Amino acid sequence: MFQKCGFADASGELEGAAFALIGLPFDSTTSFRSGSRDGPDAIRQASFNFESYDFEHDVDLADLDICDLGNMELGSDPAYAWETIKEGIALLPKSCVPIFLGGEHSIAPPIVEGLCRSRQIDLGVLVLDAHLDLREEYGCTRFSHACASRRILESKGVKAYTSIGIRSGSPEEFSFAKQNNVNYFTSREVRETGIDQVLDAALEDMQECERLYLSIDLDALDPAYAPAVGNPEPFGLTSWDVKRVVERLAARAVGMDINELAPAYDRGETALLAARLARGFIAAKVLKNRSRY
Ligand SMILES: [Mn+2]
Numbered sequence: 001m002f003q004k005c006g007f008a009d010a011s012g013e014l015e016g017a018a019f020a021l022i023g024l025p026f027d028s029t030t031s032f033r034s035g036s037r038d039g040p041d042a043i044r045q046a047s048f049n050f051e052s053y054d055f056e057h058d059v060d061l062a063d064l065d066i067c068d069l070g071n072m073e074l075g076s077d078p079a080y081a082w083e084t085i086k087e088g089i090a091l092l093p094k095s096c097v098p099i100f101l102g103g104e105h106s107i108a109p110p111i112v113e114g115l116c117r118s119r120q121i122d123l124g125v126l127v128l129d130a131h132l133d134l135r136e137e138y139g140c141t142r143f144s145h146a147c148a149s150r151r152i153l154e155s156k157g158v159k160a161y162t163s164i165g166i167r168s169g170s171p172e173e174f175s176f177a178k179q180n181n182v183n184y185f186t187s188r189e190v191r192e193t194g195i196d197q198v199l200d201a202a203l204e205d206m207q208e209c210e211r212l213y214l215s216i217d218l219d220a221l222d223p224a225y226a227p228a229v230g231n232p233e234p235f236g237l238t239s240w241d242v243k244r245v246v247e248r249l250a251a252r253a254v255g256m257d258i259n260e261l262a263p264a265y266d267r268g269e270t271a272l273l274a275a276r277l278a279r280g281f282i283a284a285k286v287l288k289n290r291s292r293y
Pocket of ligand 1: 129217
């Protein structure tokens with residue numbers, strides 16, 4: 001009778017919510033294909049394609065307390081967006097697991113900083129990305145999407161960092177990574193050794209971190225799986241690889257984001273994948289029997 005809105009099965013209030021979806025429609029520093037500000041709503045729309053019951057995890061999302069808070073108003077100034085995201089996170093109950101829908105990748109560092117500060121926790125951060133994103137600044141701003149991982153590494157509460165899916169960066173970024181022991185795995189390594197072996201190594205490097213945060217730049221995936229991103233980069237991860245990462249990290253993750261979806265370049269498949277990953281994260285997080293992970 002009524003038109004559906006918000007994320008599917010997110011019918012609860014923030015108070016008492018186990019999960020909160022938050023749209024971050026920001027894309028002002030986009031350098032190639034713009035439009036990720038429309039990402040959150042495209043993911044919400046796609047979420048209605050799926051059954052509320054996740055048979056693999058034997059979890060019905062309709063039975064869970066999930067709240068969709070809508071989109072933050074982030075304006076167009078990257079410094080303003082950064083502060084607004086941090087302030088917004090401080091308003092979330094500590095018991096709820098936030099899932100942020102981007103927006104470009106520049107949304108991730110203020111999320112990480114906001115979570116560490118407002119919850120007074122340390123985090124291990126796992127980033128899935130085709131790009132190193134280790135630039136000091138890009139396009140005259142330190143808040144650019146091309147600086148996302150550099151800013152995450154500077155966050156006080158970040159005790160460990162790993163990125164997976166890397167296949168692009170400048171010579172300066174690769175030498176910064178080398179000089180500073182920035183931990184990353186290329187998409188070729190995933191292809192050659194398999195995602196589980198790469199994840200084993202990544203999680204070993206983050207073993208001192210009880211709590212993890214997962215940031216998924218959809219361009220980590222091959223454009224065959226996720227064509228509608230700001231900076232598509234061939235020879236990427238498969239959708240199965242990323243599903244595996246989400247499932248194995250879910251138990252320790254205090255939150256996640258999915259960023260860089262540019263719906264104007266989509267025939268729906270990238271948004272569907274993003275929505276499915278968010279739903280899979282929720283199901284994997286509440287799963288009681290973890291023996292298979
Ligand atoms: Mn990227």
